[in-house]
Amino acid sequence: MTETSDLSPRQQRLRRVSTSEVGMHTLPEAVPPAGSDDEARYGMAGDARGQLATVARRFIHSPMAVIGLCIFFGLAVAAILTEMFWTYSYTSITNTLNAPPSLAHPMGTNSIGGDVFAQAMHGTLQDIEIALVVAVLATFIGATVGAIAGFYRGGTDTALMRFVDLILVIPVLAILIVLAHIVAKQASNWLWLAIIIGAVSWTYVARLVRADFLSLRERDFVEASRALGASNRRIIVRHMLPNALGPIIVNATITVALSIVLESTLSYIGLGIQPPNVSLGLLVDQGQDSATTEWWLFVFPVVILVVLILSIFFIGDGLREALDPKKNRVRA
Amino acid sequence: MTDATMTVDHLVVDFSTGDGTVRAVRGISFSLAPQEVLGIVGESGSGKSVTALATMGLLAKNATVTGSITYAGREILGLKEKQLAKIRGIGIAMIFQDPMTSLNPVYTVGWQIAEAVQAHQDVDKNEAMAKAVALLQLVGIPNAERRVQDYPHEFSGGMRQRVVIAIAMANNPAVILADEPTTALDVTVQAQVLDSLKTALAETKASLLLITHDLGVIAGLADRVLVMYAGRPVEIGTVDQIFYRPAMPYTHGLLGSLPRLDSQGAERLRQIPGAPPSMVGEMKGCPFAPRCPMRADICDEQEPNLAPVDSQPLDSPADGSGSAGSALDEIDDAGHVAACHFAGDVARLPVASMFPDTSADHEGVAP
Structure with a gap:
């Protein structure tokens, strides 16, 4: 094969291609006039309001989530209204002892004459308060510790995770008993109780988030945002945490239960x-x-408890779906 | 070269692993002039990507980097993360190989481009978003105003890579590093993405360090080519020098393994026998010697350094040989260096003729 003389056409083609069309493209003037419709159109996707609206829209399209939300708020509102307007308070003691449900006492009364309905409603409110504090606290501590451990790995990871292990191997009840004993006598002790429960239940979230971060930190988009000059903090908070949101939310609802x-x-x-x-x-x-004799003392609180926990699960599931862009099959 | 945008000098990257020290890059030097496109080719494991990541300071912690990397006259090797962050994105931007994974799945592409803009420019959200739309239009995304609100999974692979290019050019960087930008895409889309890349270069006036193992991409885009083998540059030259006067047997082999539009009849592709050497531990002699048809005793003794190539025919001095008028004769040897003990001889061989056909070829192709 005679190379040299044959190559002329290829040569020319090469020359042509390698002179790129410098200067052919100019940056279009794309800054929209202030206050025009364009501004709203361009601005939407970026700002938090737009994101939130999208998530809300997706959430509404999930029937179970909406039912869960309705039940949850229904229970909360009912509890607050009962507290304000019901004939009896949860501390009231009546002369009717061990009465089955009636019009005066929809859930009956207990052995010392307390109105079970008022008590159950107050208990619901109390549980919602405790659960919310615990969920927020455990998720926040757990996500922070897990994110730092998973992102930095090495010594930081070892130190944090051994600490988590330490909390996990000591029976939760033992910790709770020691701590609860100290604060049991405090006023408004439900808040202290919530803080204590939160302080021992963040470990699961931490392990979960750490595992997620270990895999996320190897993903290209993390490297890509570092190549754009993003700081570690920004990468963790803005890029990796949102990607770990699904498991975090599911775990938060489990933490509530x-x-x-x-x-x-x-x-x-x-x-x-x-x-x-x-x-x-x-x-x-x-x-x-x-439970077998005065069934109303047992059945009503249990039913409310189960419904409450289920509604929170539904909300969590709906939130997870709504926050995952890939699950979005709804077009506005 | 003092006016170079970026220079890399005697860059050495070692990774300490359980199996010993992996010598991924064993001394590479090059400079990138303003608006120049330098292609780096080589097979997997030759140290291409490691070189790019080292210039961004993105290597893993078990890497030891020595040598010098200067950007805009300033040494950037060994800078603290905080100072590097000021250069990344606005001085040197990077395009990654796989567009499927290099975009964050939970944000809209508009958000991600706007984030890149806001990282280095003092603009508000609306302005950044408008810039994002402009950038998307520039890289050829139809309906850019609407598409900024879509998530990465709603884009095709080629479109995503264009989004990545848009992000890379968001801050008008002086240097763009493209690490196999088209490898993950199918051939028809590659051309469109390369067009977008050319647009990005024209728009930002950036230099490009194009890392690929696709010689076609190099031919279409690069001004100069650096061929890497076993962690070292084995040949540097202009596209014409590399494609028509390859002076290193490995480059010959690479070209011989490519199908050519201008080849006549049923030519079989010629393969390079053997496999690249292990990068663990010391090496003696030329790393390509075990696979090289021109191997001589000296090759086993001494690793050749990059030296200027003299590819002019021995018997017909200067010009005016038989094939008059061919553009090939105009290729001079300026700036052409190769690491081969027989560089001159290799360069005078017809391209791609060096490696023998396998015997199966002779039987199979007979007309």
């Missing part, structure tokens, strides 16, 4: 909510002895 269970356990051994204050867990524990 778990905190209610823990709270009732503590109440059962007398270190949780102190009478005359009530919680649903306390009511269930008090009622379970008489």
